[in-house]
Amino acid sequence: MLNIVLFGAPGTGKGTQSELIIKKYGLHHISTGDILRKEIERKSPLGLQAEKHISAGQLVPDELIIDMLADVLNKNTDAKGYIFDGFPRTIPQAKALDKLLGEREIAITAVLSLKVEEKALIQRLLKRGQESGRADDKLEVIENRMKVYREQTDPLRDFYKKNGKLVNIPGDGTVEEVFEEIVVEIDRLPF
Ligand code: AMP
DSSP states (O other): OOOEEEEOSTTSSHHHHHHHHHHHHOOEEEEHHHHHHHHHHHTOHHHHHHHHHHHTTOOOOHHHHHHHHHHHHHHTTTOSOEEEESOOOSHHHHHHHHHHHHHTTOOOOEEEEEEOOHHHHHHHHHHHHHHHOOTTOSHHHHHHHHHHIIIIITTHHHHHHHTTOEEEEEOOSOHHHHHHHHHHHHHTSOO
16 A cells, blocks of 8 residues: 655645646545645634634644544545645654554555755745735745744654655656656655
């Protein structure tokens, strides 16, 4: 079973690349950001709680995210494999993911880490904000999200490097170039 974590700072193209990976490999897409945005739209209790954190550029608390993820896994037990997009973002989330997958006798196959220089990321996100109107794609919030990424999420690269799962992918080419690189790496994996 192929289970991929797509890892990278905000704006590295995780969502775009996930769509392409799903099409080619038939995986089930789990984007915690997309799920949270839907909850906000529905004005559910989870959405209302999450919105406060998202609009400030902060992470939604681990307990909420981990429960939400367990629920998604329970509802999609027949998936051929999963792609985790925007999750995990903290060490406790990474440990919880190992545990949740372990209980199902599956594991992460690889963590694909997309790297793009921060300056370029900020430009990409500002552009996305203008085009899509996504509320957290404005400068003050973007700067906070980058800080949160550096402090809480980037250390995960070391966590996955130590367990041999980390695969680095340069993320500054075109969508097609980055995807080609991803395909080369996925096709090399033992699954
Ligand atoms: P994304 O669409 O992945 O950029 O996520 C948008 C926002 O949702 C983030 O800035 C966080 O506030 C929140 N979020 C998404 N995924 C997570 C996660 N795994 N842990 C905590 N917060 C998250």
